[in-house]
Amino acid sequence: xxxxxxxxxxxxxxxxxxxxxxxxxxxxxxxxxxxxxxxxxxxxxxxxxxxxxxxxxxxxxxxxxxxxxxxxxxxxxxxxxxxxxxxxxxxxxxxxxxxxxxxxxxxxxxxxxxxxxxxxxxxxxxxxxxxxxxxxxxxxxxxxxxxxxxxxxxxxxxxxxxxxxxxxxxxxxxxxxxxxxxxxxxxx
Numbered sequence: 600x601x602x603x604x605x606x607x608x609x610x611x612x613x614x615x616x617x618x619x620x621x622x623x624x625x626x627x628x629x630x631x632x633x634x635x636x637x638x639x640x641x642x643x644x645x646x647x648x649x650x651x652x653x654x655x656x657x658x659x660x661x662x663x664x665x666x667x668x669x670x671x672x673x674x675x676x677x678x679x680x681x682x683x684x685x686x687x688x689x690x691x692x693x694x695x696x697x698x699x700x701x702x703x704x705x706x707x708x709x710x711x712x713x714x715x716x717x718x719x720x721x722x723x724x725x726x727x728x729x730x731x732x733x734x735x736x737x738x739x740x741x742x743x744x745x746x747x748x749x750x751x752x753x754x755x756x757x758x759x760x761x762x763x764x765x766x767x768x769x770x771x772x773x774x775x776x777x778x779x780x781x782x783x784x785x786x787x
Contacts, residue, residue, distance in 0.1 A: 619657035622783035629781045636772035649673035658711035665703030689766040722762040731755045747785040
């Protein structure tokens with residue numbers, strides 16, 4: 600579910616090279632989303648509306664880093680009662696853990712295009728390794744912003760129980776699928 604942390608988190612890359620560029624997450628175009636089982640009879644989908652962070656990318660050196668923070672209180676299932684439940688102690692416990700983070704450190708490239716990022720995902724105060732698969736990645740000169748903007752679609756899977764989110768187990772499956780759409784604007 601914290602996928603958002605992650606998610607968000609998605610764009611990949613940047614590093615220590617002198618040619619690395621920094622891109623700031625564009626919060627109005629970045630939505631980590633997730634889906635999880637609901638008693639085996641349906642799949643609940645939600646997203647996080649508030650994400651921040653940056654991506655450092657050096658395509659020539661094939662290096663980079665990702666630092667993404669998701670405001671877990673911004674969880675949105677499109678259902679007010681479920682949003683309230685998700686913010687409570689049984690699930691995201693936003694009073695104690697107001698954010699989830701993804702810190703990507705190791706990237707895999709196909710040519711100069713990032714295809715995966717390995718990093719650490721922190722949810723409910725627990726940090727575990729997580730790999731984001733980058734399904735689509737593209738950079739363009741934005742016609743209105745007059746700066747380079749990169750976007751990506753990433754995905755991952757994890758077990759929420761690995762992070763201590765055990766509500767409803769075993770009736771509700773612990774597997775969570777993440778899908779993250781992200782856009783980031785090249786810093787000045």
